[in-house]
Amino acid sequence: MGYFLQQLVNGLELGSLYALVALGYTLIYGILELLNFAHGDVFMVGAFLAAGAAAALVHNEIAAIPGGFVVVLMLLVAMGGAGVLGVAIERVAYRPLRNANRLAPLITAIGVSLFLENAVFVWVSPAPVLVPTNALVSQGVIQAGSVATPLTGLVLFAGALALMIALDLFVFRTRFGSAMRATAQDREAATFMGIDVDRVIMVTFFIASALAGLGGVLFGLRYASVDFFMGYGLGIKAFTAAVIGGIGNIRGAMVGGLLLGVLESLSGGFISTQFQDTFVFLALIAVLLLRPQGLLGQPVTDRA
Amino acid sequence: MSGQPAVFDGEPGHALKRFWESGPSGWNRTLTRPVVLVPFFVGAAIVPLILQYLEDNSSWIGAQYWTLILATCAMYACLAVALNLVVGYAGLLNLGFIAFFGIGSYAYALVASDQIHLHFPLWAALLVVIVVTLAFALLVGVPALRLRGDYLAIVTLAFGLIMTNLILDLDRPPVLAGHQFGPDGLNITNGTNGLHNVAPFSLPTSLPLLGDIPHYRMYYWVFLGFLALSIFCMLRWRNTRTGRAWVAIREDELAARAMGVNIFKYRLLAFCTSAVMAGIVGMIDAALVFNAYPENFAVQQTVQVFVMAILGGLGSLPGAIIGSIAFTIPPYVLQQFVFYKYLIISVVLIAVMVFRPEGLLGTVSLRPRKALGGTIELLTAESAEEVAEMPAVSGADAAEIEAVTGEIVTPEQKA
Numbered sequence: 242m243g244y245f246l247q248q249l250v251n252g253l254e255l256g257s258l259y260a261l262v263a264l265g266y267t268l269i270y271g272i273l274e275l276l277n278f279a280h281g282d283v284f285m286v287g288a289f290l291a292a293g294a295a296a297a298l299v300h301n302e303i304a305a306i307p308g309g310f311v312v313v314l315m316l317l318v319a320m321g322g323a324g325v326l327g328v329a330i331e332r333v334a335y336r337p338l339r340n341a342n343r344l345a346p347l348i349t350a351i352g353v354s355l356f357l358e359n360a361v362f363v364w365v366s367p368a369p370v371l372v373p374t375n376a377l378v379s380q381g382v383i384q385a386g387s388v389a390t391p392l393t394g395l396v397l398f399a400g401a402l403a404l405m406i407a408l409d410l411f412v413f414r415t416r417f418g419s420a421m422r423a424t425a426q427d428r429e430a431a432t433f434m435g436i437d438v439d440r441v442i443m444v445t446f447f448i449a450s451a452l453a454g455l456g457g458v459l460f461g462l463r464y465a466s467v468d469f470f471m472g473y474g475l476g477i478k479a480f481t482a483a484v485i486g487g488i489g490n491i492r493g494a495m496v497g498g499l500l501l502g503v504l505e506s507l508s509g510g511f512i513s514t515q516f517q518d519t520f521v522f523l524a525l526i527a528v529l530l531l532r533p534q535g536l537l538g539q540p541v542t543d544r545a
Numbered sequence: 546m547s548g549q550p551a552v553f554d555g556e557p558g559h560a561l562k563r564f565w566e567s568g569p570s571g572w573n574r575t576l577t578r579p580v581v582l583v584p585f586f587v588g589a590a591i592v593p594l595i596l597q598y599l600e601d602n603s604s605w606i607g608a609q610y611w612t613l614i615l616a617t618c619a620m621y622a623c624l625a626v627a628l629n630l631v632v633g634y635a636g637l638l639n640l641g642f643i644a645f646f647g648i649g650s651y652a653y654a655l656v657a658s659d660q661i662h663l664h665f666p667l668w669a670a671l672l673v674v675i676v677v678t679l680a681f682a683l684l685v686g687v688p689a690l691r692l693r694g695d696y697l698a699i700v701t702l703a704f705g706l707i708m709t710n711l712i713l714d715l716d717r718p719p720v721l722a723g724h725q726f727g728p729d730g731l732n733i734t735n736g737t738n739g740l741h742n743v744a745p746f747s748l749p750t751s752l753p754l755l756g757d758i759p760h761y762r763m764y765y766w767v768f769l770g771f772l773a774l775s776i777f778c779m780l781r782w783r784n785t786r787t788g789r790a791w792v793a794i795r796e797d798e799l800a801a802r803a804m805g806v807n808i809f810k811y812r813l814l815a816f817c818t819s820a821v822m823a824g825i826v827g828m829i830d831a832a833l834v835f836n837a838y839p840e841n842f843a844v845q846q847t848v849q850v851f852v853m854a855i856l857g858g859l860g861s862l863p864g865a866i867i868g869s870i871a872f873t874i875p876p877y878v879l880q881q882f883v884f885y886k887y888l889i890i891s892v893v894l895i896a897v898m899v900f901r902p903e904g905l906l907g908t909v910s911l912r913p914r915k916a917l918g919g920t921i922e923l924l925t926a927e928s929a930e931e932v933a934e935m936p937a938v939s940g941a942d943a944a945e946i947e948a949v950t951g952e953i954v955t956p957e958q959k960a
Contacts, residue, residue, distance in 0.1 A: 345902050349895050
């Protein structure tokens with residue numbers, strides 16, 4: 242039982258990270274019906290920005306800077322940087338193709354993903370970069386009965402959860418949120434209602450990418466190492482989570498992310514670590530076949 | 546250029562001008578005529594002999610090296626043509642495409658090496674490769690092709706990742722929930738190391754008139770032969786009921802369905818044929834390099850083949866060849882930039898999609914559709930503009946264009 246609970250806690254921790262990145266996929270899909278394959282790499286760039294900011298401050302021997310301040314700065318740099326990157330990607334690679342055949346933006350998205358990976362590989366670092374977490378956050382471990390989790394894991398979970406609730410409130414309770422939902426439902430009709438669709442799409446990309454940047458910071462604090470290829474694997478998992486929850490559905494992405502994290506952790510713990518990832522993708526295929534709209538998604542009619 | 550097509554009469558300058566002005570569909574039509582393709586393939590087959598002659602008669606060495614590059618080039622051309630079938634003809638975004646190449650090479654490596662001590666003759670190995678890739682293609686295709694377009698991309702991507710994981714992890718017996726399946730020493734794929742000492746095909750090492758044939762040259766010819774065969778089949782296929790069905794589905798699925806086209810059947814056919822073609826290319830590659838590597842499944846490879854097919858133009862066979870040449874030869878010539886290879890590839894991919902989505906010779910229009918204007922006035926103005934832009938073609942000519950290139954001659958008018 243203790244082992245099961247431990248796996249569950251690990252799964253929730255991992256799942257909250259998936260959920261953060263999955264939210265980005267889902268927001269962008271909801272608005273543009275675009276599978277933004279580059280989103281995982283935006284997460285990776287965010288993590289690198291955070292690692293860079295942390296390294297610059299910690300290694301400069303400015304001992305007076307408290308760890309908490311550095312973390313706040315990391316958050317600002319990573320979320321702001323990733324957000325701007327997301328907006329730039331939309332501007333350069335997706336906007337010119339907004340009304341094109343659906344194949345075209347999908348292919349550019351793959352191109353952007355490959356570009357970001359290789360840009361970091363070539364210009365930043367081909368090797369993993371360490372994040373000086375020791376100097377930033379407490380390395381304490383929380384023990385509850387037989388279940389233990391590092392403090393950073395708890396921060397990851399709590400931070401992700403808080404952001405998800407905030408996003409949900411933003412989308413469902415504010416004026417701009419309803420503009421976003423209107424754009425998602427029918428872009429043309431939204432234009433007639435006086436909504437600046439371009440601006441809505443831009444802000445959506447900013448929010449989605451900033452969330453990925455936040456995920457990058459939390460990932461760096463929890464796992465202490467970032468590399469140029471990490472966005473690929475995590476991006477695919479997060480994307481899987483978004484699809485399982487019902488792509489385009491914000492609450493679905495959260496549920497899907499947590500579910501996927503738990504599934505991965507439990508299948509790794511009880512069935513086989515060797516085929517952990519295979520189970521994840523089999524779950525994706527199973528969901529797509531049995532309930533293509535995802536767990537919380539609305540059934541969609543085939544748009545030919 | 547000796548093989549000028551018969552349609553161009555009059556002075557050569559005039560013919561070239563007319564060729565230039567005929568636009569992508571015209572270039573495509575001209576370049577897929579036998580009078581162009583046959584000399585092209587004969588010329589391509591002679592190139593290694595010329596290289597050999599140069600090496601024998603000068604201080605230059607590198608005939609073997611360049612023949613290997615040519616073989617790589619021909620291999621990518623085969624892959625780009627196969628990808629063109631599934632993406633260009635049928636409009637299915639198969640992101641797990643390269644997995645079928647990997648499956649083919651591993652299937653061949655397993656029945657032609659000491660890994661599980663099987664040494665099949667060529668015809669039996671070919672049969673195994675076809676059956677195995679077909680089985681995997683059906684396994685993915687049957688469920689996935691019933692889904693909406695986007696989801697096919699996801700499922701095929703996930704399939705590619707599952708195959709990578711399996712290849713990397715099946716170097717030991719699978720253990721599920723504490724139960725081990727298979728004996729202790731079970732090692733099917735040899736993990737990250739890949740399979741080595743794969744037997745090459747039992748092909749003659751010398752031919753009458755040509756003398757000794759080095760390994761690389763032989764496989765260059767094998768790839769070239771397979772490329773010619775694929776292109777021949779694809780061109781013939783275009784003109785049949787099947788080819789027209791594919792184009793109809795790609796252009797307007799709803800309309801095709803209304804015409805009674807069995808969408809699922811034709812999509813599955815395109816998906817499986819392309820997968821088997823990729824599998825056979827994988828098999829030839831394994832025999833060429835004596836190895837099957839896990840890198841054969843790398844996603845970057847898929848992107849590379851996509852770039853080739855897209856730069857040349859989706860739906861265009863000469864475009865696929867041009868694309869594969871454009872992305873195979875330069876990395877060898879510009880060795881100092883090899884570090885930036887994928888960076889350059891990704892920039893080209895994005896730039897082509899944004900500025901010329903149909904590629905150099907493409908007949909599949911991925912261009913943004915003009916959004917319907919809010920007023921009738923705008924709508925008619927645009928329609929008038931479109932009509933004015935239409936090339937003046939006679940009825941017979943239009944029918945021929947449609948039959949040969951599969952291009953829909955009237956402009957697409959979807960909302």
